[in-house]
Amino acid sequence: xxxxxxxxxxxxxxxxxxxxxxxxxxxxxxxxxxxxxxxxxxxxxxxxxxxxxxxxxxxxxxxxxxxxxxxxxxxxxxxxxxxxxxxxxxxxxxxxxxxxxxxxxxxxxxxxxxxxxxxxxxxxxxxxxxxxxxxxxxxxxxxxxxxxxxxxxxxxxxxxxxxxxxxxxxxxxxxxxxxxxxxxxxxxxxxxxxxxxxxxxxxxxxxxxxxxxxxxxxxxxxxxxxxxxxxxxxxxxxxxxxxxxxxxxxxxxxxxxxxxxxxxxxxxxxxxxxxxxxxxxxxxxxxxxxxxxxxxxxxxxxxxxxxxxxxxxxxxxxxxxxxxxxxxxxxxxxxxxxxxxxxxxxxxxxxxxxxxxxxxxxxxxxxxxxxxxxxxxxxxxxxxxxxxxxxxxxxxxxxxxxxxxxxxxxxxxxxxxxxxxxxxxxxxxxxxxxxxxxxxxxxxxxxxxxxxxxxxxxxxxxxxxxxx
Numbered sequence: 001x002x003x004x005x006x007x008x009x010x011x012x013x014x015x016x017x018x019x020x021x022x023x024x025x026x027x028x029x030x031x032x033x034x035x036x037x038x039x040x041x042x043x044x045x046x047x048x049x050x051x052x053x054x055x056x057x058x059x060x061x062x063x064x065x066x067x068x069x070x071x072x073x074x075x076x077x078x079x080x081x082x083x084x085x086x087x088x089x090x091x092x093x094x095x096x097x098x099x100x101x102x103x104x105x106x107x108x109x110x111x112x113x114x115x116x117x118x119x120x121x122x123x124x125x126x127x128x129x130x131x132x133x134x135x136x137x138x139x140x141x142x143x144x145x146x147x148x149x150x151x152x153x154x155x156x157x158x159x160x161x162x163x164x165x166x167x168x169x170x171x172x173x174x175x176x177x178x179x180x181x182x183x184x185x186x187x188x189x190x191x192x193x194x195x196x197x198x199x200x201x202x203x204x205x206x207x208x209x210x211x212x213x214x215x216x217x218x219x220x221x222x223x224x225x226x227x228x229x230x231x232x233x234x235x236x237x238x239x240x241x242x243x244x245x246x247x248x249x250x251x252x253x254x255x256x257x258x259x260x261x262x263x264x265x266x267x268x269x270x271x272x273x274x275x276x277x278x279x280x281x282x283x284x285x286x287x288x289x290x291x292x293x294x295x296x297x298x299x300x301x302x303x304x305x306x307x308x309x310x311x312x313x314x315x316x317x318x319x320x321x322x323x324x325x326x327x328x329x330x331x332x333x334x335x336x337x338x339x340x341x342x343x344x345x346x347x348x349x350x351x352x353x354x355x356x357x358x359x360x361x362x363x364x365x366x367x368x369x370x371x372x373x374x375x376x377x378x379x380x381x382x383x384x385x386x387x388x389x390x391x392x393x394x395x396x397x398x399x400x401x402x403x404x405x406x407x408x409x410x411x412x413x414x415x416x417x418x419x420x421x422x423x424x425x426x427x428x429x430x431x432x433x434x435x436x437x438x439x440x441x442x443x444x445x446x447x448x449x450x451x452x453x454x455x456x457x458x459x460x461x462x463x464x465x466x467x468x
Contacts, residue, residue, distance in 0.1 A: 008064040014195065014435055015060040016069070017168055019136055019156045020053055054133045058152065058170050058195070061085045061092040070097040071132050075172025076149030077108040077269055087113050089120050098122055100132070102140055104148025104299040108269070111298045126150065135162060141183065143174035144210070145413045146270040147305050151180075153188060170195040171435075175210055175412065176419040178468045181426060185465065190428040198434040199414040200359060201447050203378050206417055207359055207410035208389035214277045217355065217409060220394045222281040224353070225260050225324070258324065261349035263341070265330040265356050269295060270413055272327070274357055276314050279325050285315040287323035321348045330356075338404055352404045359412025375453045382418050383425075383463060422468050424454040 056071045062084025072093050074082055084092045093099065099121045101109070106123040109115060124130045124140055131137045135157040143149035151174050156166040169184075169191050207213075262282075264275045279286050288296060293316055299305045300314055317323050332341055333356045342352045373381075389410070397407065415423065424432060432451045437443050457463070 008062065011057055011060045011063040011066055011069070014433055014438070015063075016055055016057055016066075017154060017170065017193075017195075018055050019133075019154070019166065019168075054136055054156075056132070056154075059172065065094055070094045072097055072099045073138075073152060073170075074099055074101040074105055074109070075152065075170070076143065076146055077105050078146060078173065078267070081172070082109070085109065085113055087116055089115065089117055100124060100130075100138070102126065102148045102150050104302050104305060105150075107298040107302070108148065108295065111294065129155075141180065143172055144177055144180065145173045145175055146267075147272060147299050147302075148269075149173065153184075165189075167191050168193045168195070171197045173197050173199070173414060176415040176423045177210070178465065181423060181468065182465055184427060191430065193431045193433060194424075194427070194429045195433045195435050196420070196424070197414060198420070198436045198447055200412070200417055201420055201434065201437065201450060203382060203417050205359060206382065206387060207412065208387040210273075210411060210413075212389050213409060213411045214274055216389055216391065216393075217274060217411075218277040218281040220391060221260075221262055221278045221353065223391075224398075225262075225282050258348055259350050260324065261326065261342070261345055261352045262324055263326045263328045263332075263338075263352065263354045265333045265354070265358075266292070266327045267330060268292070271357050271411070272296070274355065274411055275325055275327050276312055279314060280312050282324060284324040285317040285322065286325050286327060287317050287320040288327045289329075292327060293318070321345065324349075333406065335404070335406070338406065342404060351402070354404065354406045355411075356406060356408045357411035358408060359410060359414060359416070375449060376456075379421060379450075379453055379457065382421055383457075383467065386418075421454060422463075424451070425458045425463060426465060426468075429458075 054071075055066070055069050056073060057066065057069050058073045059075055059081040060072065061074075061082060070093075074085075086092055089097070089099070097120070099109075101121065101123060103123040103125065106118075106121050109121060110118050115121065124138075126140050126142055129137050129139050137155045137157070139153045139155075140150035141153065143151045149172060151172055152170045154168045154170070156168075158164055158166065167188060167190060169188075171194070174180075174197050262278055262284075264271060264278070266272070266275070275286055278284075296316060300316065320326060328341065332338060333354060338352065338354055342349075345352075387410075394407065397405065399405070432454070434444070434447050434451075437447065
């Protein structure tokens with residue numbers, strides 16, 4: 001007797017975006033929506049007729065086939081988002097359905113799955129408006145998450161002479177920054193809904209700007225490798241901000257070697273920006289294992305990727321002994337595995353510096369929250385205080401006599417609580433829909449409280465993009 005296949009769950013509601021042809025009555029005009037003169041915002045006194053009944057799905061490939069949806073979007077190429085994709089696309093989406101993604105993401109899908117019908121994957125450049133149904137247009141914008149990642153702006157034009165627009169934003173996974181926020185504020189008037197990456201929607205996750213962390217890590221490695229920074233110092237301070245485990249001391253010098261091997265933890269894709277900055281600063285090629293190299297080669301020369309790393313020409317090498325910078329799997333970033341890794345190269349390198357880039361381990365490390373503070377007080381402090389990050393964070397841990405040093409650095413590819421706050425108070429948003437941390441009612445209630453506070457601050461108009 002054959003065992004029946006396990007039935008797939010339906011697509012969750014928060015992964016389906018609906019643009020309804022039914023009459024939209026009594027839609028509130030969100031407080032603070034501004035009319036730029038080129039379009040009409042939704043009005044609570046006018047009956048609006050739209051022009052279609054469309055549904056699209058975002059990052060929804062491991063669920064049961066939907067009877068209506070034939071347009072699917074993949075925001076980026078991380079396993080928890082493309083999960084369910086197979087060589088035969090008909091196994092994971094509607095038999096005639098299409099997948100929309102960026103050029104880099106399409107290359108990665110095809111490379112990994114050897115897709116039999118690549119024509120069903122439609123790549124669209126960043127910033128280009130693309131119509132998928134009559135009057136339903138989307139635009140990809142850089143999500144600052146991993147190579148090829150995008151946030152998606154949907155615009156549904158309707159009403160008399162298509163003068164009205166119903167606009168929805170899906171962030172996928174993203175790291176908000178000033179450039180992205182400015183673009184959204186300048187180019188788009190308002191959003192009916194925002195499906196928000198709420199990975200760090202908690203005031204404990206308060207860490208420095210990503211650009212600052214990348215720059216300071218590059219400065220640190222440059223000064224250690226090229227200028228022997230801290231070489232005459234004996235580190236005796238207690239470790240406070242970072243984790244540094246105790247490693248064996250270096251044996252007396254017996255031969256001349258290259259001084260440092262620098263390793264950075266990475267996923268299948270992600271964290272490349274940090275490795276590229278370090279390669280650029282010390283003039284090194286980059287070594288990755290054969291699987292990772294195959295992935296990187298699919299997009300390393302893509303203009304989308306180079307544009308995000310200042311058009312730096314990254315060179316990959318198959319010779320690990322000739323590269324001072326290695327990208328390694330995250331799971332190697334512990335004492336036992338790092339020592340095994342270093343043993344393979346100790347004939348060439350004197351010491352090893354390892355970077356563990358993550359946001360998860362920095363909850364409340366840079367900011368102490370008074371438990372008696374109100375939500376309003378916490379938000380005001382969050383908005384007005386920026387986190388510093390510099391060479392002193394490394395000086396506290398550095399010991400030039402150690403063979404291996406492991407630094408957990410506050411580098412994340414998800415938005416911090418402060419960045420989520422600015423994103424939500426500066427944009428005109430009628431409804432924010434969390435997409436992460438929906439595992440229990442308490443967490444949902446807490447997120448809802450922050451969202452309500454954001455709306456109150458938004459109405460006050462007391463902050464601007466200059467405060468970001």
